[in-house]
Amino acid sequence: MTSHTLDPLFCPASIAVIGASSDPRKIGGRPIAYMLRSGFAGRILPINPKQTEIQGLPAFASLAAVGHPVDQVIIAVAGALVEQAVEEALAQNARSIVVFSSGFGEIDDEGKRAQERMARRCRDAGVQLIGPNCIGIFSTRSAMYSTFMSALEHEMFEPGNVGIVSQSGAIGSYLYGLAGDRGVRFSHFAATGNEAGVDVADCIEWMAQDPHTRVILAYLEGCGHGERLRRALQTARARRKPVIVMKVGSSAQGAAAAASHTGSLAGADQVFDSIFAECGAWRAQTMQELVDLAYACSISALPLGNRLGVITPSGGVGVIAADACEQAGLVLPHLPPALQQQVKDIVPYASGVNPVDTTGQVLSDRQLFNRIMKIVFDFDGFDSILSFNASIGKSAAEWAKVREDLFALRRQHPQRLVASSMRASPEVVRELEAQNILYFSDPAVATRTIGALTWLGAAQRAAALETTDAPAQALPMPALPAGVLGEAAARTLLEAAGLPFAPQRVAASAEQAMQAAEELGFPVVMKVLSPDIAHKSDVGGVVLNLASREAVLTAWSAMMARVRGHCPQADIQGAVLSPMISGGTETVLGMVNDPVFGPMMMFGLGGIFVEIFQDVKFHSAPLDLAQARAMIAAIKGFPLLDGARGKAPADLDCLARALVTLSQFAAAHADSLASVEINPFIALPQGGYAVDALIIRK
Incomplete structure (x- = not known):
């Protein structure tokens, strides 16, 4: 176009x-x-x-x-x-x-x-x-x-x-x-x-x-x-x-x-x-x-950062603004101690932190407010400034006491977003807007709007800095085979695409399962193998921490009975065994082929957490490494991957590479696939392994 x-x-x-x-x-x-x-x-x-x-x-x-x-x-x-x-x-x-x-x-x-x-x-x-x-x-x-x-x-x-x-x-x-x-x-x-x-x-x-x-x-x-x-x-x-x-x-x-x-x-x-x-x-x-x-x-330039300065004669309004800041992604940097003292030198009972509370004393002498306002404007640690003035805009006489000082400060700091919250006449509102000062009657709405404008500005700056960060594709994407893509076939395909999987063995009988467990080394995980069962744990098809041949034998019989009870028509082909992997964090890596936007990647905490918390992020496929890292960092549970409470941080580079590889596989087969899921992918302090894979055709 x-x-x-x-x-x-x-x-x-x-x-x-x-x-x-x-x-x-x-x-x-x-x-x-x-x-x-x-x-x-x-x-x-x-x-x-x-x-x-x-x-x-x-x-x-x-x-x-x-x-x-x-x-x-x-x-x-x-x-x-x-x-x-x-x-x-x-x-x-x-x-x-x-x-x-x-x-x-x-x-x-x-x-x-x-x-x-x-x-x-x-x-x-x-x-x-x-x-x-x-x-x-x-x-x-x-x-x-x-x-x-x-x-x-x-x-x-x-x-x-x-x-x-x-x-x-x-x-x-x-x-x-x-x-x-x-x-x-x-x-x-x-x-x-x-x-x-x-x-x-x-x-x-x-x-x-x-x-x-x-x-x-x-x-x-x-x-x-x-x-x-x-x-x-x-x-x-x-x-x-x-x-x-x-x-x-x-x-x-x-x-x-x-x-x-x-x-x-x-x-x-x-x-x-x-x-x-x-x-x-x-x-x-x-x-x-x-x-x-x-x-x-339509009136103001977008803020250059998320630092908001608030000046108000009302402590309550300061609290309202602070609460809204937390929701809007804004921060309230404190004035330096020297500037806080200057505020107190003007009004002894004022609070010079941020929000700056001038107290009601300024209502009897507006010049006190104007002098403190200048301190706030002149501090270079704010990207946006919100001034609350109650009902001053309804009184021509009172508004005149603040008007010229406010407009002069606006002109001296053209790079800042400036907003005024108060009750005001239409004439006062027009005067504010002519100076590129935003007008709001509600300070919380003002704060949330500033937060949205800040996000828009950050998005524009990020776009200007975007570079292609796609790693070289190590392997050509494998072709999809004909027929049903069961877990074993899904694993084979995704391994060929370059995704790391934990070692596993397929067993068609209890005897084969015991032999496989010995080869892998105890303890092991055993999961039912069936193309008809997507969520194995829901039907009792997963058993953890099997530490001996006898435990595997007992678990085999009990698991098969449970699964057949839940899914009597399912084609049960045996079980898959893998070593128990400890010390990691379970994540989920997935793709869904959206009917409007095509393949969309998903990342979040895995295992049962994906169902309980639904803490996931989506992004168009394919991804580059920067986009994959951003997806990982965007989930609420990211601290669990980043070393919360003294735990060793996960290998985020390995996790990002796995997301990129899966996204390339998904994009290459977008015409054929409805969804792909690896759940869990266990993120370890060094490296990581996919444990379970699910591929669903369109």
Whole structure:
């Protein structure tokens, strides 16, 4: 995709409206009314065979009657007439088409087939199609409003720098008003509807390359083209355009993938989480969070680090901010002792640590607050500063006592993010924003928003520093054999790919099991061998710490009886024996083939912990070593691998190499595999071993 691909949609010089109406409140009348009201400089061409004039403009009986090609055609007719209108637009060499009409893929199979026919015809002709069943698009700088969005009847905000794209027209319209009330001003808007042609990813990609768009706000319900979305988000991150996305809904991965822990834990929602994090997009959980972040990104530069300084006349607000910092990934560095003493020299009962509590004494003399505020601003140990001032913004007289000092400090420290939390009049809020100071009524929301902005800034800087860190592939990836991939076959394949496995023997009888145990050396682990049993411990198919021939014999009989009791139809082929490995930490390494984004790697604590704690992280495959190390360090249980409570740390390099190798195997066979899992992989102080393997075909 190039930066000009969607220009016919967002930058048309001429727009025809098929189904144009003289009623400015009807679907076919609103786009004309909006563009006349806002001063669209291009040509507006109403198409209606029953009228010669519409809203003061000459009307045409057909698109052909216009006599020349147009950049964009809006279709606002009954569903049964839409295909004919599309053909008319294509015959007249239209460059883009916006279909408002519904009654297609969202209704039934016949509608879906009609939608696919239209999409194919437009694709073959090189024409951009948005919709059907969409409320349209607009670009504020050109006053182009190819939309019937009802919110525009009430208010048209002046042009801004936030692009908004939504799969839902109703949500998009509501967000336009909600964000507008917060002070957000938009550059472009797109509601993609059924996405027969242009989708959310296409719009994000275009807006990321648009010089008038600084931040992109997106609402997403699903994704049909995972790689397209991934690429669009990466383009935005590379161009330092923050993307704030609200993704709703979830779906199952399918029965086959769910047969492994990896598959069952990789719900579509968690995979989306991982993709957004990989690509530097912030996932908002509520519409208000979406709006607050879009507002903040549109005004302020992103922080250069996670160090927050807080100044407040209220100790309670300091506690609120401190609690929010912990949740938001921010730290509160203390002022140095010398600066703390300077604070106390100004107000003896103040707390000069951080949050800096000036106490209520400053309410009677605002200059005391201003002097302490200067100490906080001038300290170079903060990346962001939050100032709480209660209700001062409601009093013109009191606000005037702080205003000039605050603005002067803002100008002296342009590299910092500065936020103000208080009750304030609209005039005061506008003054703050004109100085690139963020305004919040709630200090906790302010703190959480600063945390999100800090994460976005870190993601952009990390992307700029990214280098390819892929190790040389030691062995070619082995081909998948035909037939069922039981544990033994899975082990053989993964060993050939380069994964280290603990020694093992396969036994078809109790006698063979005793012989195998002697060869391996006691104590041993014995596990039932069956292609029909994915989770052996659940059916009593694992026995640990067998220290003698007699123990193996007794365990064999008892284990086989238990397993047959649980799984009478299973094909039981014997047992697998391995040495007991002690002194390590059980981890799980896995891959699930996501239907949207393809092979996704999983890492977490293994054994029974993967089921109990579900402390896992996902990342697209294949991985490089840096990405594998980051996955390992990101789990909550990482201290167990890093030498917690005096325990020897695990060989993290060995663990990362194993993850990379498994990811290369998974990526090489992505067309054939539903999931792969090694559980456990025992991470030792030196080296590590895979113990159990499971491979499930698509």
